[in-house]
Amino acid sequence: MEITGKISEVREQVKEWRRQGLSVGLVPTMGYLHEGHKSLITRAVAENDRVVVSVFVNPMQFGPTEDLESYPRDMDRDAALCEEAGASLIFHPEPSEMYHEDFSSFVDMNTLTGGLCGKTRPIHFRGVCTVVSKLFNIVVPDRAYFGQKDAQQLAVIRHMVSDLNFGIEIVGCPIIREEDGLAKSSRNTYLNEEERKAALILNKALTEGRKLVESGEKDADAVRRVITDKINTEPLAKIDYVEVVDWNTLETVEKIDGPILAAIAVYIGKTRLIDNFIVE
Ligand code: AMP
Numbered sequence: 001m002e003i004t005g006k007i008s009e010v011r012e013q014v015k016e017w018r019r020q021g022l023s024v025g026l027v028p029t030m031g032y033l034h035e036g037h038k039s040l041i042t043r044a045v046a047e048n049d050r051v052v053v054s055v056f057v058n059p060m061q062f063g064p065t066e067d068l069e070s071y072p073r074d075m076d077r078d079a080a081l082c083e084e085a086g087a088s089l090i091f092h093p094e095p096s097e098m099y100h101e102d103f104s105s106f107v108d109m110n111t112l113t114g115g116l117c118g119k120t121r122p123i124h125f126r127g128v129c130t131v132v133s134k135l136f137n138i139v140v141p142d143r144a145y146f147g148q149k150d151a152q153q154l155a156v157i158r159h160m161v162s163d164l165n166f167g168i169e170i171v172g173c174p175i176i177r178e179e180d181g182l183a184k185s186s187r188n189t190y191l192n193e194e195e196r197k198a199a200l201i202l203n204k205a206l207t208e209g210r211k212l213v214e215s216g217e218k219d220a221d222a223v224r225r226v227i228t229d230k231i232n233t234e235p236l237a238k239i240d241y242v243e244v245v246d247w248n249t250l251e252t253v254e255k256i257d258g259p260i261l262a263a264i265a266v267y268i269g270k271t272r273l274i275d276n277f278i279v280e
Pocket of ligand 1: 028029030031035036037039040145146147148149150173174175176177183184185186
């Protein structure tokens with residue numbers, strides 16, 4: 001497995017693979033990799049001849065008060081995990097390699113990005129769409145792998161690929177959890193012992209919400225209420241949002257009569273965690 005920070009070297013490598021008739025998968029990440037990321041890489045390795053993992057903490061998707069500087073990083077560990085999962089190449093650029101001084105083009109979206117995480121993170125999806133477009137143009141993969149953990153991001157990327165004719169298959173992968181149910185996240189490392197216990201409330205609340213939907217509840221407000229009430233039993237938890245939306249349009253639903261996404265963002269202390277479930 002190779003590691004490079006140079007766009008030109010990625011292009012050269014992929015060109016060589018293409019010459020050999022090999023298929024290429026891409027797994028975009030911000031690093032500090034865990035079993036969630038690994039499940040994406042493993043799937044990509046199973047479905048493609050070669051897999052590129054990008055490790056890039058993208059400054060453009062962080063707001064001015066967010067955790068860009070403190071975001072955890074450990075390239076040696078990431079490299080070991082990628083190697084073990086069977087990746088062929090890690091692309092780990094410096095911000096200056098991705099954004100030249102005179103950088104001034106953006107990919108933005110009018111729908112899908114205003115609600116859910118877009119409300120508290122107004123510039124986030126512009127940053128995500130721009131960097132993922134760049135990665136797609138640099139690697140030009142056959143398939144790219146995204147986790148359902150970031151469900152809004154998955155929907156946004158699918159929509160962008162359709163809008164802009166990227167010709168790349170987007171593969172959504174299930175949420176990987178800790179044994180006690182907490183969704184794996186690089187940001188879990190911010191939690192102290194007490195907060196780590198309190199964070200279990202996200203999955204507990206979603207489990208109650210899912211049970212209600214699966215028992216046939218059609219009133220989305222009833223589902224929101226059950227999830228909200230459960231989260232509010234945890235003193236360390238502060239709700240950012242609890243939403244039930246149409247899984248295709250991400251618009252709020254009143255009556256559940258098609259595929260829905262129930263998504264939550266909750267502060268545990270200072271750490272903002274997200275989780276969700278989808279009922280198709
Ligand atoms: P990140 O490094 O947080 O930007 O995540 C990179 C990719 O890994 C995204 O597509 C995430 O949705 C995915 N991912 C992160 N955590 C998980 C998880 N617990 N289960 C599945 N996929 C995940």
